[in-house]
Amino acid sequence: MGKGDLISADTHNPYWSNSHHRHFIRGVVRFLIYLCAFFLAAIAYWIADNFGEPSLEQLLYHAQFGMGGLIDTDAAVIKSFIAWCIALPILGALLLVLIEYSIALFLTHGSTHWLTKPARLANIHFIKVFYWFIGHRAPLYALTAAAIYFGIQFSVTIFVHNLFGKDYFAAHYLNPTTVKIEAVQPKNLVLIYVESLENAYKEPKLFGKNLLSSLDHLKGLSFTHYKKAPGTWWTIAGITATQCAVPLKSVSLYDGNDQGEKMKSFLPNAVCLGDILHEAGYHNVYMGGDALGFAGKGMFFKDHHYDEIYGRDELKGNLTDAELNYWGLYDDQLFAAAKAKLIELHHKKQPFNLTMTTIDTHGPDGHFSKYCKSLGVKTFESIVECTSNQVANFVKFIKKSGYLKDTQVVILGDHLAMENPVSKKLDRVKERLIFNQFVSNSHFERNRNHILPFDMFPTILDFIGFKVQGGKLGLGYTAFSKEIDLSLLPNDEEMNQDLLNQSDMYLDLWKHKSAL
Structure with missing residues (x-):
């Protein structure tokens, strides 16, 4: 390399300059840009790997709880997040900056410094072409590539539409405070949310047999x-939709509130099932088997008149960490505790609602309980079958105990399955549908078969002996009452497009009553 080459190299070289301070600043800037790129790509991949393919609304919703929501999960989740989303981006960015610095030293000075060894081992012509045409803009x-990947992963274009589209929520929401609700022949309620349970698991063509046959036998x-609906795609969103007939989405972006770790109440102005x-x-x-702090689940139940709230920490008792799973209790441990609680509640002669959420069928890999492994469970499909059998056995216990004379049972998938070992099989199903079953000694007739999570709120009330005037609450219509004018049911296409749009009425449901 001649003197002219050296001058030219120095002119364009993003690292080497007469000023070491300037050289250091450029290196730091490049490091930070690389770090941002790797972080965007890593967080998108990590979330998809652990939670399926969430929307940007879902990501922002969880971000409202800050690190608190993450800390309340299992240590393995925290370790995975630190490894993939913090350590790996830092190491990747540092490695690239060192490689670029090595190439810069080699091209400008032919240095024998140890940092230039990677460059000296490579093809010199390839290095020149790469560095001068690509390297300094790398x-x-x-x-740019990371931002595109992130945007595709989280449907950013849809999110932008939600910021400026028409207010669908205000046009269709019916506040339950304006509806007359009567307890005509009220019965107790046992409401079981089964993690990621959907009808596709019944397909012998996919799994060789009906994995949910024990639930079907409950008749x-x-x-x-x-079907799924916007803002209902993950557990707490599914719970909110079925108990309050509203979607769940981030509100801090719309109203400017610092709702992150300062969030103190959960839809305080919404009237829900518990209320x-x-x-x-x-x-x-x-x-529930997982921590109450994750995603504000405990806050939801507390703010909507649940008298007793039990999560991982409240239920684990003398169980050691080795006896718990990724999130908390295994399903067999949860059902054992729920059975004892059900007996206690029934003996008190006060009407009750026992709501439960399972966890073993949670992606990405499911959780192999000691109970299920003792039955030979070795695959994710077998976990699904084992969990459905445990739910069925719990309902059989209710029947055998004679509780069905005054107790109604509702079994719901909290949402469609996310990323798991059988996702490719599930994706082959043309229309994926959420599992649901209503178990009772009484006879009920449907007014339709097509329902959404929002419809569950008035439908469950109808099922346990409440009369809802007009049959509508929130965004939901009861699926039992014959009084419903089916022509009033929402248009699915319009709802899917506009329900998550910005809405002042929706924001009001989150505001403290003193602020209204």
Whole structure:
């Protein structure tokens, strides 16, 4: 390399300059750009790998809880997040900056410094072409590629539409406070949310047999087309939709509130299932295997009149960490605790609502409990079957105990399955539908088979003996009452497009009553 080459190299070289300070600043800037690019790509991949393919709304919703929501999960989740989303981007960015610096030293000075060894081992012509035409712009290229990947992964274009589209929510939401609700022949309620349970698991063509046959043998009533809806795609969103008939989405972006870790109440102005049952004299109990702090689940039940709320920390008792799973209790441990609680509640002679959420069928790999492994369970499909058998056995216990004379049972998938070992099989199903079953000694007739999560709120009330005037609450219509004018049901296409749009009425549901 001649003197002219050296001058030219120095002119364009993003690292080497007469000023070491300037050289250091450029290196730091390139490092930070690379770090941002790697972080965007890593967080998108990590979330998809652990939670399926969430929307940007879902990501922002969880971000509202800050690190608190993450800390309340299992240590393995925290370690995975640190490894993939913090350590790996830092190491990747540092490695690229060192490689670029090595190439810069080699091209400008032919240095024998140890940092130039990677460059000296490579093809010199390839290095020149890469460095002068690509290398000095590489951080921007990397950031652009990561932003595109992130945007595709989280449907950013849809999110932008939600910011400026028409207010669908205000046009269709019916506040339950304006509806007359009567307890005509009220019965107890056992409401079981089964993690990621969908009808596709019944398909012998996919799995060799019906994995949910034990639930089918309960001979409960089911709605054959129970479909997902916007803002209902993950557990707490599914719970909110079915108990309050509203979607779940981030609100801090719209109203400027610092709702992250300062979030102190969960839809305080929404009237939900627990609120109505409380007013009717019910004792509301929630039991779940994971931590109450994750995604604000405990806050939801507390703010909507659940009298007893049990999560991982409240239920684990003397169980060691080795006896718990990725999130908390295994399903067999949860059902054992729920059985004891059910006996206690029934003996008190006060109307009650026992709500539960399972966890073993959670992606990405499911959780192999000691109980299921003792039965030979070795695959994810077998976990699904083992969990469905445990739910069925719990309902059989209710029947055998004679509780069905005054107790109704509702079994729901909280949402469609996310990323798991059988996702490719599930994706082959033309129309994926959420599992649901209503178990009762009484006879019920459907007014339709197509329902959404929002419809579950008035439908469950109808099922346990409440009369909802007009049959509508929130965004939901009861699927039992014949009084419903089916022509009033929402248009699915319009709802899918506009429900998550910005809405002042929706924001009001989140505001403290003193601020209204």
